[in-house]
Amino acid sequence: MPFRLKPHKPYSFFIEHTERSGSKLFADQLHDQLAKETHRPIVLVCIGSDRSTGDSLGPLVGTFLEERSVRNIxxxxxxxxxxxxxxxxxxxxxxxxxxxxxxxxxxxxxxxxLSSVGYIFFSEGPLAPGAGVQKELPSVGEYNIKAVVNVSGFMEMMILQNTRLHLVYELARFITDGFAEFDSRIGRLPQEEAAITRLRQSRDESKS
Structure with missing residues (x-):
């Protein structure tokens, strides 16, 4: 009897930046989705401009991660x-x-x-940068992370220019903390695998 495969539902997760232990929960989601892909180079493309407060989220995340000296990203x-x-x-x-x-x-x-301001969205699929301000740019990535920095409406460029730096800074710190934690976890993977191997060998030797 013929059957239909269920369509793949793209992964999506969102969290408010003020949530308690939110960065750890965010890191958990990053690990769950990306740990299986750590044999590939993980590249973050942090999009934005330092000439606009609201649009400076990406460059802030990139700068903070460089300061944290992440090793696997x-x-x-x-x-x-x-x-x-x-x-x-x-x-x-x-x-x-x-x-x-x-x-x-x-x-x-x-x-x-308005109800989404301050939230971070982590989703499977490419990002369409510039869509919110009517710019045509190529889609980017297999996954995307978007942080809602202000309310959409008319004159989006003006809204971005007048977005509070404090909120953008806090959102960038949240994302950075999540990726730094994820980086430390995948950096431990080889050591953990070696420890498990040694434990198994020890058990096998004790049985023989």
Whole structure:
């Protein structure tokens, strides 16, 4: 009897940046989704500009992660070298040239409903940067992370320009803490595997 395969439902998770132990929960989700892909280079493309308060989320995350010296994540987009509309295509070409089968995760600020301001959304699928401000740019990533920094409506560019830096800073810190925790976990994976192997060998020797 013929049957239909159920369509794949893309993964999606969201959390408010003020939630208690929220960064750890965020790291848990990153680990659950991405740990199986750690054989591939993990590349964060942090999109945004330091010339707009609301749009500075991506460069802030990139800068904070560089300061944390993450070992297993490659970061593009910082306050010093932001990734924005003018160099996005060039940056993506560099990533694809430098890495073999990179797992790209795009990070960007966005506007949304009032009830969503302060939330971080982690989803499977590419990010469409610039869509909220009517810019046509290439889609980015296999996963995307969006942080809602202000309310959408008319004059989005003006809204981004007048977004509170404190909120953007806190959202960027939240995302950074989650990725730093995730980085430390996947950095421990080889050691944990070695410890498990030694334990199994010890048990086998005791049985023989």
């Amino acid at each position: 490659h970061v593009y987009g910082t306050l010093t070298k932001p990734v924005h509309a003018l160099n996005l295509v060039e940056t993506l070409h560099e990533v694809q040239t430098r890495f073999h089968r990179p797992l790209i995760i795009a990070i960007d600020a966005c506007l949304g409903r």
